Amino acid sequence: MTESTPSHSDSQPSGSSITEFAMSADATARVLRMNLVFTLVSIVFYIAISTLQFLSGNIWVGWFIAGLGAAAVLGAPLLSRHTTKRARLRFGDGTYEIRSGLGVQRLTAAEVVQVVRVDSVPLGLTPAAPLVIIVGATKRLAVVSGIVWNADQLGALALDLANRGVPLLSYSQRLTPAELRSMDRRWMHVWEAHPIAVGLILGFAAVLLVSAVVLVALAILR
Structure with a gap:
């Protein structure tokens, strides 16, 4: 150090x-490749979760999760392209601007x-x-x-x-x-220091929340 x-x-x-x-051409290609891998992993995840719901008899829950997965898979490439084209790093006058597809950070x-x-x-x-x-x-x-x-x-x-x-x-x-x-x-941040543990907790909580919301909605409609 x-x-x-x-x-x-x-x-x-x-x-x-x-x-x-x-972003350089190499960095752009690297980010797009990584996002492609994450998209493929997401497809497997959503297929597995929705299949479990179908096998459990929760047909509407399964279709809802499958729909979320389809939206995520279709939106990921568009977000990746937007992010790589928008990304900028600007400085030199005592101010700093870090621009990405998700927003702009400015500081002095x-x-x-x-x-x-x-x-x-x-x-x-x-x-x-x-x-x-x-x-x-x-x-x-x-x-x-x-x-x-x-x-x-x-x-x-x-x-x-x-x-x-x-x-x-x-x-x-x-x-x-x-x-x-x-x-x-x-x-x-704590979720960056321990991503697997935090990710598992959040993922499990998200599945429980979505399942609960759909089940409540189905109970109300019956």
Whole structure:
């Protein structure tokens, strides 16, 4: 681990200019491949759950779950294309904009108290990739993944923050989200540190909730 703590300055560094990154062709292809795999896994999941409902005699519950699965499968490719085309990373004047298909995050150097760069982190179900974590006084402000942005782009972002006086921590070794959370609870949310356990709990709860809603609706209609 290395640490850099340059003197603090909110002014724009001499000679700097606005930098704006779009996703590279390799990153776009990588994200689309990953989403295809997740879509195939989702198909298997929804087929299994709906089949169990059909075999249990809950025909309408089975069709409802199958419909949810079809909507998710059809919507996933469209969301992926929208996300990759919309993604932007913009900085250079002391403000930072991270744009994705799900929205836009904006922050300023004055809000940031720490930036963490890790060379390899397996985040969620994605393969290990570089990661930049932007930290505020009480919470994480943003996380920028090497799945979407390449190492040079992440390095440029971290260096720009460091040049404005933000302390920079760099880790060259592979770290898990759980290890990062143990170092500082602001760096990773609990569901990122323990994705399998949280995912199983939420998935089971979702199936129970959907089944209960449909069963109540059928009881009312009878």
